[in-house]
Structures are given as C-alpha cells and as structure tokens.
Amino acid sequence: MSAAVQVSHLSKRFGDRSAVADVSFTVDRGEVFGFLGPNGAGKTTTVRILGTLIAPSSGTASVAGIPLEPANGPEIRRRIAIMPEAPGLYLRLSVAENLEYFAGLYGLKRPRDRIAAALAAVSLADRAGERCGALSKGLRQRVGLARALLNEPEVLFLDEPTSGLDPVAARDVHDLIDGLRRQGVTIFLTTHRLAEAERLCDRVAIMQTTLRTVGRTDELRDRVFSKALTVTTAAPLPDPERVFAGLPAVDGWRADGTAGYALAVSDLAVAAPAVTRALVAAEADVLSITPAQHSLEDIYLQLIDNNEPAGRS
Numbered sequence: 001m002s003a004a005v006q007v008s009h010l011s012k013r014f015g016d017r018s019a020v021a022d023v024s025f026t027v028d029r030g031e032v033f034g035f036l037g038p039n040g041a042g043k044t045t046t047v048r049i050l051g052t053l054i055a056p057s058s059g060t061a062s063v064a065g066i067p068l069e070p071a072n073g074p075e076i077r078r079r080i081a082i083m084p085e086a087p088g089l090y091l092r093l094s095v096a097e098n099l100e101y102f103a104g105l106y107g108l109k110r111p112r113d114r115i116a117a118a119l120a121a122v123s124l125a126d127r128a129g130e131r132c133g134a135l136s137k138g139l140r141q142r143v144g145l146a147r148a149l150l151n152e153p154e155v156l157f158l159d160e161p162t163s164g165l166d167p168v169a170a171r172d173v174h175d176l177i178d179g180l181r182r183q184g185v186t187i188f189l190t191t192h193r194l195a196e197a198e199r200l201c202d203r204v205a206i207m208q209t210t211l212r213t214v215g216r217t218d219e220l221r222d223r224v225f226s227k228a229l230t231v232t233t234a235a236p237l238p239d240p241e242r243v244f245a246g247l248p249a250v251d252g253w254r255a256d257g258t259a260g261y262a263l264a265v266s267d268l269a270v271a272a273p274a275v276t277r278a279l280v281a282a283e284a285d286v287l288s289i290t291p292a293q294h295s296l297e298d299i300y301l302q303l304i305d306n307n308e309p310a311g312r313s
C-alpha cells in the first residue's frame, strides 16, 4: 500500500525568503507523525502545501497515495482534513449548525450520519445544541476536530491542536488522537509541545527550513547522543579504572560526583550486565546503574541552532 504522505525535495520560497528547503520524508499509513520546529520553521507552509492550499516552488509529494498536482486537488481534499490552530467555527451558530454548514460545504452524502458520528467521536453529542461562542476553548477545539472528521479523512493534519489549552483539555485532545490512531487514521501533528510529541507520535521530524532529522524518539536519542550508563555506589570505588577498563562495550569512564561514574558505552545491552558483574566482583555497594535518559526536548535543542534565524536561504 502507498505511503500516507510522501515528500521529495520539497521547497517553497516566498520572494527571496526560503520557507521550506529541499525537504524529503515519508509518513506511513496509520502513523502519528510529529512535525516539530521553532516559530517560522516552515511547518505550516509544509502543511499548506500538502493540503493543496498553496503550490510548492519545487519538489514533489503525494498525499493519501495521490500525486500532489493541481488537477488532483479536489481528490486529495476529499481524502484529508486539516485542523488549523484556530478551529474556524461560526461562534453564533450552534455546534450542530456549524457541522451542518460544513457538511453542506463539503457536499457530504448522508450528512446527518456523518455529523452524529463526528460528534460521538469527540464526545460532544450532548452539546450539539449549544452555541459555539458559549463553549470553552477546549470544547471549541473538540468541535473543530469534529469538523475535521466529517469527511472521514484518511490523513488528518492537526496544526497545534492543544495550543492554549489547559492540561485537562489537552489530555482530552490527546485521548481523541489516540482513539483516531486506533481507527487507522494517519495523523500529521504539528506541535511545539515536545512532551506531547513524545507521548503521541510514532515518529517525529524536526524541521528548521530544512529537515534536521526524522525518526522514532529512541532512534533519535541513539543518533544524536552517545550512549551512556550512570553508576552510583555507596562509597567511592578504590580503583575504578580496574573495575571499568576493558569491559565489553564500555568505551571509557569518568567520575561524576564523589561516588558516581559516567560510562560511555557502545551497546547498553552488553555493557550493563558486564558493568554489574564487575561491580559485584569488586564488592562495590551499588546504589544504581541507569542508562542516561535524554528527552525529546534534549534532542530538539541539540538539533535546533537557536542562533540561526529561520527562513534564511
């Protein structure tokens, strides 16, 4: 089966400003794909290109298996949905009236069934009669998601879906995204919340005009940071060099505090048991042996050069 989204050497210039430069990646069907990057990194521009709202300057792409060409715009739009940061609802209309309006605009068959299904998917069936303007921001975001689900999209683009939401409302949106993933919807998630990406996404891309990296967070950790083990003992080892030197997969060690040691390792699965055995043989009182943990935030900050203004060619 074709990929949900395939992007090859995609670029977009606005005048002499390069917003997206030579970006290539693939999103598999059914995947939650995180798209991360600082302000002005070209994320929204990429989503707008893939959503057929603007044309790329160069490069090719396919969305929902269909080549991104002007003639294919209507067919692609039938198979995808984009939820922009602001859900774009008529605040004086009720939830149901908004969805009826958009279902009509999209020319959906069986609009009543689709509206009922979309409302049920976001658990808003009991609020259908309420005016959107009277809803909290979190509930409005859920109505926006219901709107995006009306055409049963194969690929759903969510641009900052939890921006400005409190933690409880954000968690509701996360649960909805998990539910959509279980139904097999491919989700392209643009977010600044790195913990959100780490929790929801199968893979993430880090973008700053060019694509900095793409992969699963554990792969990125391995790629971006050398692997390390942290050992803590109750008392300093009398001769740490004798304990750690020459162990399999241990490339080096340094003292880290008075009774702590940071070990550079090439393979954690080989090094950790060997280090444990060596410490026991040396009769050390071991308090902990832990792999050094790097968050997605560490990876992100490592890859995004804060001094480099985005959008420069």
Ligand code: ATP
Pocket: 014, 017, 018, 019, 037, 038, 039, 040, 041, 042, 043, 044, 045, 046, 310, 311
């Ligand atoms: P944010 O996280 O702030 O939403 P972003 O990663 O989505 O940022 P884009 O909105 O894609 O970034 O913008 C990328 C660059 O392209 C920016 O420098 C922006 O000013 C520029 N840009 C975007 N749209 C246009 C446009 N229609 N005309 C001119 N420049 C534009």
